[in-house]
Amino acid sequence: MGALAGMLKEKGFNITGSDQGIYPPMSTYLIERGIRIMEGFKPENLDVNPDLVIVGNTVKRDNPEAQELIRRNIPYIHLPMAISEIFLKPKHPIVIAGTHGKTTTTALCAWVFYSAGRDPGFLVGGVLKNFNSNARLGQGEHFIIEGDEYDSAYFDKVPKIWHYRPRTAAITSVEFDHGDIYKDIDHIKSAFSHFVSLIPADGSLLACADYPHIRDIVPHASCPVTTYGYDSSARLQVKDVVLDEKGSLFTLVLDDREIHRFRLPLWGRHNASNGAVVAQIALQHGITLEEIQKGFDTFEGIKRRQEIIYNEDDILIIDDFAHHPTKVRETVKAVRSRFPERRLISVYEPRTNTSRRNFFQDTYPHSFVGSDHVIIAGVFNAGQIEPEKLMNSQKLVEDIKGLGIPSEFQPNADSIVERLSSFCRKGDVVLIMSNGGFGGIYTKLPQAIRMSAVGS
Numbered sequence: 457m458g459a460l461a462g463m464l465k466e467k468g469f470n471i472t473g474s475d476q477g478i479y480p481p482m483s484t485y486l487i488e489r490g491i492r493i494m495e496g497f498k499p500e501n502l503d504v505n506p507d508l509v510i511v512g513n514t515v516k517r518d519n520p521e522a523q524e525l526i527r528r529n530i531p532y533i534h535l536p537m538a539i540s541e542i543f544l545k546p547k548h549p550i551v552i553a554g555t556h557g558k559t560t561t562t563a564l565c566a567w568v569f570y571s572a573g574r575d576p577g578f579l580v581g582g583v584l585k586n587f588n589s590n591a592r593l594g595q596g597e598h599f600i601i602e603g604d605e606y607d608s609a610y611f612d613k614v615p616k617i618w619h620y621r622p623r624t625a626a627i628t629s630v631e632f633d634h635g636d637i638y639k640d641i642d643h644i645k646s647a648f649s650h651f652v653s654l655i656p657a658d659g660s661l662l663a664c665a666d667y668p669h670i671r672d673i674v675p676h677a678s679c680p681v682t683t684y685g686y687d688s689s690a691r692l693q694v695k696d697v698v699l700d701e702k703g704s705l706f707t708l709v710l711d712d713r714e715i716h717r718f719r720l721p722l723w724g725r726h727n728a729s730n731g732a733v734v735a736q737i738a739l740q741h742g743i744t745l746e747e748i749q750k751g752f753d754t755f756e757g758i759k760r761r762q763e764i765i766y767n768e769d770d771i772l773i774i775d776d777f778a779h780h781p782t783k784v785r786e787t788v789k790a791v792r793s794r795f796p797e798r799r800l801i802s803v804y805e806p807r808t809n810t811s812r813r814n815f816f817q818d819t820y821p822h823s824f825v826g827s828d829h830v831i832i833a834g835v836f837n838a839g840q841i842e843p844e845k846l847m848n849s850q851k852l853v854e855d856i857k858g859l860g861i862p863s864e865f866q867p868n869a870d871s872i873v874e875r876l877s878s879f880c881r882k883g884d885v886v887l888i889m890s891n892g893g894f895g896g897i898y899t900k901l902p903q904a905i906r907m908s909a910v911g912s
Contacts, residue, residue: 457512458482459579459591460535462489463543466593474501474521479893481583481759485590499524506530510538517610534609536619543577544599544621550576550737551620553603553651554628554664555644556783560722561628561730562602563758568734568751569598572743576600582777585756598741605647607637615647622655624740626662626733630669633780636809645669652677660740662733665690684733686725694732697725699793704728708735716745720752723762724790762790766902770882772798773905775898778889779808781816785823791887792826798885802827803872803897805890806847807836813845821855827887830856830863831872836892869895877904 461471462485472492486493494501497519502509509532515522525532552562559582566578567586577594579601584590603617603625630648632641652673655661659679663670666685674681684692693709696717703721706728707714720731731752738748757763766773772795778787788802802824806812812835824830832849835841849865856863866872876886888897 457510457535458486459581459589460510460538461486461491462589463579463591463593464538465489465491467542472501472504472506474498477893485583485588497521502528502530508532510535511609511611513607513609513616515610522610534612536608536616537612539579539601540619540621543579543593544601547577547599548597548623549621550598550600550624550626551603551617551622552600552626552628553605553617553648554626555605555631555633556780556786557628557726557730558602558604559777560727560758560761561626561734562600564722564730564752564755565734565737566592566600567755568738568743568748569596569600569741570594571751571754572738572747574598574741574743580758582758582760584758586754603651605644605651606634613637615651617647617651618654622651623659624737625652625655625659626664626737627652627670627673628664628730628733629667629782630673631667631780631782632815633810635813635815641669645672648673649676655679662692662736664729664733666729682736684736685729692732692736694729697728699723699725699790701794704731706732708732710736715739716749718749718752721755722757723794724786726786727790762787762794765898766905768902768906771880771905772885773898773902774885774887776887776889777891779806779811779891781819781823784820784889785825787889788824788826788887791885795885798883799828799881800826801829801831801876801880801884801886803831803833803876803886803888805833805836805892805894806849807890807892807894812836812838812841812847814847817847817851818855820852821859824856824861824863825859827861830861831866831875832856832863833869833872833890833894834865834867869897869900873897873900873904876901877908880905880908 465471474494474497511534552558562580563584569576575594575596577599580590581602605615607613608616638644653676657678661677661681664685665683665687683690695707698705707717735748760777763775765775776787778784832853835847853863853865
């Protein structure tokens with residue numbers, strides 16, 4: 457929603473917006489663009505007399521501002537509708553979808569196209585450091601968008617990706633997620649199956665063969681399909697991955713023919729796979745191998761994706777958006793490979809609608825393998841979840857201990873900050889994983905460690 461607001465502002469519209477508990481980097485992004493943010497949802501926020509209201513998918517039917525919107529008979533649509541009609545309709549949409557990996561893949565794809573002179577529009581669920589933005593209009597042929605399978609709005613309970621007019625598409629992964637709206641993995645597969653059926657026959661689909669559920673989705677496409685990944689069945693193979701202090705090296709092989717060996721300044725085997733699909737999409741659209749490598753070399757990354765937010769006194773703090781157990785596992789592995797000789801302290805907050813529930817209670821413990829110490833926070837807004845469905849943070853700690861990894865429970869950000877300010881020592885890497893503000897830990901912890909270092 458924040459990215460859409462920025463794009464509409466760039467097109468010349470006067471934009472205001474309502475939100476609750478907004479935090480950086482999006483709050484900073486909006487303020488810098490002169491977009492007025494109104495804290496909380498109140499009927500009087502509509503006194504600006506908008507011509508159109510775009511309703512976000514976290515807004516529920518009983519939201520007081522949504523109710524007032526209807527009472528005043530103000531025209532309204534949702535985010536995917538707005539994006540589709542205003543930005544995607546005249547373009548060639550490249551839609552990157554999947555349970556995880558889509559933010560990094562979309563951002564990298566957008567930068568490769570931009571650095572190759574294609575001037576794409578893009579919309580990504582994270583802030584690209586190259587642009588200090590997560591959206592751009594662009595004057596070129598392509599619009600590159602992160603495709604979210606979550607609901608469009610309370611008044612249109614279908615996945616966002618169904619609205620995005622895919623012509624070129626990629627599916628990076630399919631696993632169970634969004635337990636608040638999907639009842640099981642078959643329900644999720646049906647959402648992706650319909651998505652691929654929307655790709656026209658002259659379009660293309662790239663699908664990651666490393667996820668078995670994708671094999672049931674691919675047959676629903678009427679366009680050419682290229683499978684990719686590490687699995688031996690994939691047409692586009694990611695081979696000979698080497699992780700070093702500069703990132704990842706990998707070789708791209710199509711139908712047993714070596715295409716190129718790439719270097720990517722991102723860590724982890726999962727990111728090598730993300731780089732591979734970006735390279736193939738770029739090649740399909742006439743971007744050369746040299747231009748792709750130039751894009752990789754100059755990619756600065758995404759805020760909140762393995763982002764170093766503190767590097768003083770030989771202590772590193774890394775912020776990452778990981779929340780699904782697969783993403784937590786791959787992030788821990790990537791950071792471990794990046795800093796193999798340093799003590800790795802992993803800190804995790806169960807915050808999403810799925811991670812706050814006990815769907816993955818027995819899966820999460822193994823996600824932290826590679827950590828030297830683990831701190832699990834209390835479940836965010838635990839009172840909103842039925843007790844019998846609630847993730848049990850203390851049980852998670854005990855199960856991680858059962859794997860031989862020292863672990864502890866801390867109820868909130870303040871107790872974690874207090875613990876780590878005395879526990880951290882020189883050489884430590886602290887990996888914080890949450891998809892939200894986490895009680896301000898990203899500013900509180902660096903301040904506390906800095907003060908502790910001064911005191912010592």
